[in-house]
Amino acid sequence: MLIRTAAGWKSRALVYNAPKGTGMKKLVPFGRTRTVSKALRLHGTIARDLGVAITAGEYQPGDLLTGEIASSEELAVSRTAYREAVRILAAKGLVESKPKVGTKVTSRDRWHLLDPDVLAWAFESDPDLELLESLFELRDIVESAAAALAATRRTTEQLDAMRDAIERMAHHTLATPEGRQADQDFHAALLAATGNPYIVSLTTGVNAAVNTTTVFKQRERPLPRDPVPDHLRVFQAVADRDAVRAQQEMSTLVHLARQDTPVPPRSKDRRTRIRPV
Amino acid sequence: MLIRTAAGWKSRALVYNAPKGTGMKKLVPFGRTRTVSKALRLHGTIARDLGVAITAGEYQPGDLLTGEIASSEELAVSRTAYREAVRILAAKGLVESKPKVGTKVTSRDRWHLLDPDVLAWAFESDPDLELLESLFELRDIVESAAAALAATRRTTEQLDAMRDAIERMAHHTLATPEGRQADQDFHAALLAATGNPYIVSLTTGVNAAVNTTTVFKQRERPLPRDPVPDHLRVFQAVADRDAVRAQQEMSTLVHLARQDTPVPPRSKDRRTRIRPV
DNA sequence: GCACGGAAAAAATCAGACAATTGAGCCGCA
DNA sequence: TGCGGCTCAATTGTCTGATTTTTTCCGTGC
Known part of the structure; x- marks a missing residue:
């Protein structure tokens, strides 16, 4: 061609x-x-x-x-x-x-950078560091806000789904497909609790792209960190209907996930950026 | 068919x-x-x-x-x-x-609810009130966070572009196409200042959908409110590199825009059937 | 019950022709 | 000289009808 x-x-x-x-x-x-x-x-x-x-x-x-x-x-x-x-x-x-x-x-x-396919294609070859950074930035913004919304709107059924997902995540680890599925399920349940279809649509796509990138990390280094306690803190805040705490905990969760994601090999400019409060 | x-x-x-x-x-x-x-x-x-x-x-x-x-x-x-x-x-x-x-x-x-075309199609016939609400909710989340980012990262050139857009918006009103274009330009400049392509991609699409809905309001009632002061406050905060204030001002701006958007008349039965997962 | 294979339906792919759009260049005219 | 309109050709767009693959359903035999 x-x-x-x-x-x-x-x-x-x-x-x-x-x-x-x-x-x-x-x-x-x-x-x-x-x-x-x-x-x-x-x-x-x-x-x-x-x-x-x-x-x-x-x-x-x-x-x-x-x-x-x-x-x-x-x-x-x-x-x-x-x-x-x-x-x-x-x-x-x-x-x-x-x-x-x-x-x-x-x-x-x-x-359409946020189209699930475009996202997957863009992170197929070797993810650009800056792009990955931007994606986590967006995820931080949206998903922590989503946690706050979920804290005020969640039903008990949605809460049960979140708890169940965490339990499964604890049983299998993130090293197994079942564990990763449970992780996805937790986030999906939390997003569903916002009742906002746009937030759901946005974040599921973003998380899918992030997770495919994250698969690499399990290959290189073994379980850098137990994600269950972090998820539990988010869950507890949502259960308590504490919007502010839910937002904070989710934000730290996203940041930790960012740290556990390995930096792509060749990254030319690595300037640090100021993060939002 | x-x-x-x-x-x-x-x-x-x-x-x-x-x-x-x-x-x-x-x-x-x-x-x-x-x-x-x-x-x-x-x-x-x-x-x-x-x-x-x-x-x-x-x-x-x-x-x-x-x-x-x-x-x-x-x-x-x-x-x-x-x-x-x-x-x-x-x-x-x-x-x-x-x-x-x-x-x-x-x-x-x-x-792909946030795809520009899908968004346009969804708001083509008569926008569902709930959907419109959800869209403004997302816009509030993302764009106010974007304002905070822009406040810390903006260059002077981007600041000039924002000022220029506001001036044009003041000259023509929102009743004219030129004025609406200036409004778009302001938001585009602010988003560009975040340096995050995903935020740009997301918000431009959302704003386009919202604006097409907003066209109706100019038809029914004349200029419900002068938008320039609100925009100026956001601009001033960004100029001062005050992230917190920028975020707050943008949030109020979005809320005001929401209030100026008329409620869609009929919300007939477009209810989605609940389907088994 | 279950593995295997055949049949049928629908989309998927192929091939080749013809139409519509549009940019570029040409021409004529003021 | 400049501009408007014309023609031309390149490329995508649309059409037609045949053939192939995929997938579900259903029977058949073990």
């Missing part, structure tokens, strides 16, 4: 299908097999690969993608499949296509 | 194209002409119409859309165009399609 940059042409070799009848095996460059759980379709895979490439900066904003016919031939897929992939990317604000002009990568401020 | 609900069939008459050669004029049911600025393509219009219908509750989560062939015939468009529209909706989490099953509306907690 060729893309036209300001400085010339960049190439990118991807083949999704092989001509039939030949003994060639299918080449599956990026995903397709890697994503065992969801079984992406062809257009989904193409969209994902392109999305990862774009968010990784491989294609710069303003760059013009090769025409549909050429791209589809290069990828060995039909024009239909390629077009549907582009539609997906356009729906997420990553590209924009017009007749006679072509499909070009839009400027980053028009990307 | 027919959709299959739990209780039978619902119909929906849309025709996008007329057979050529006949004297029939093109019927343009929802948009296409209404959207003068952006000139949506066919697939974009279909996606928009379906998106509005889904967010309006016309199709309930779990409902199964008619098959591609039938739908495209009903709408008098090609299968390609219809499929691309569905891809767009799927990219925003509104529907999900599998072979042998069909395309079904997903449960609301999987919708």
Whole structure:
């Protein structure tokens, strides 16, 4: 696949299908097999690969993608499949296509950065330190406010769900999938208690992205810290309907989670920023 | 267009194209002409119409859309165009399609509620009061925190941009397009000063949705309140690098904006059915 | 009961043609 | 010279109809 940059042409070799009848095996460059759980379709895979490439900066904003016919031939897929992939990317604000002009990568401020897929794509390759920092900053803001809201609005059923999640989290550890699921469940229950669908929608996506990044940490160093007490403090505040304390405890929880997330390998500028109160 | 609900069939008459050669004029049911600025393509219009219908509750989560062939015939468009529209909706989490099953509306907690398009679609028909409330709640949380961040990080250039926007807002009023643009610019400048791309991405989308809703208020009652002093107070706090005051002033600003937004007239039955998890 | 395989339905993919949009260049006119 | 309108061509957009895959359902045999 060729893309036209300001400085010339960049190439990118991807083949999704092989001509039939030949003994060639299918080449599956990026995903397709890697994503065992969801079984992406062809257009989904193409969209994902392109999305990862774009968010990784491989294609710069303003760059013009090769025409549909050429791209589809290069990828060995039909024009239909390629077009549907582009539609997906356009729906997420990553590209924009017009007749006679072509499909070009839009400027980053028009990307739907909080779209779950875009978030996942952006943190697929190697997460930019600054971006990760910004994400935790947002999470701190929203989720601690959510804890405050939950403290005033939670029902007993939601409280039970939170308690149950913590117990499961204590039983299995975060090293197991069940434990991580329990962690997710706790946050989901707390968010649901806010009664605000937008907060739920926002934070679930963000947390999912953060958690996939966090998987690395379990690989490198063993359990840096027991997360249960921190969660328990948040839970207790919500149970007591103490909004202020709930907010504070959640904020420290997020900060601790940030500290337990390893810094991505290559991080050029590491200037420290002042955090919100 | 027919959709299959739990209780039978619902119909929906849309025709996008007329057979050529006949004297029939093109019927343009929802948009296409209404959207003068952006000139949506066919697939974009279909996606928009379906998106509005889904967010309006016309199709309930779990409902199964008619098959591609039938739908495209009903709408008098090609299968390609219809499929691309569905891809767009799927990219925003509104529907999900599998072979042998069909395309079904997903449960609301999987919708990308903060996607700019979804937001616009949801507030297109008549905004649900509860949803509007939730949106302002989120806006209050995020934008006041953003003001605090901006107070500590802003550069003088960004400060100049904010001042300039306020001056323009004072000159033209909010009754004019230029004045509203200046309002947008002020908030954009403030958000940019946070240096957090996620906060920018989130809030610009939310504010756009809120502002389109707010357009109504200028029609019904004349200028309920001069917004300039409120904005000036936020500006002054940011200029003084006073994070706490900036946060407070922005919070009051959002609350005032909420009060100036009229309550939507009818909140018919767009209630979401409770579905098993 | 359960593993296995066949059938059918719907989306998914393919192929190739034709239409619509739009930017660029050209031309003529004041 | 400058500007308005015209034509042209490149690229996406749309259409049609066939073929392939995926997935559910259902039977069949163990």
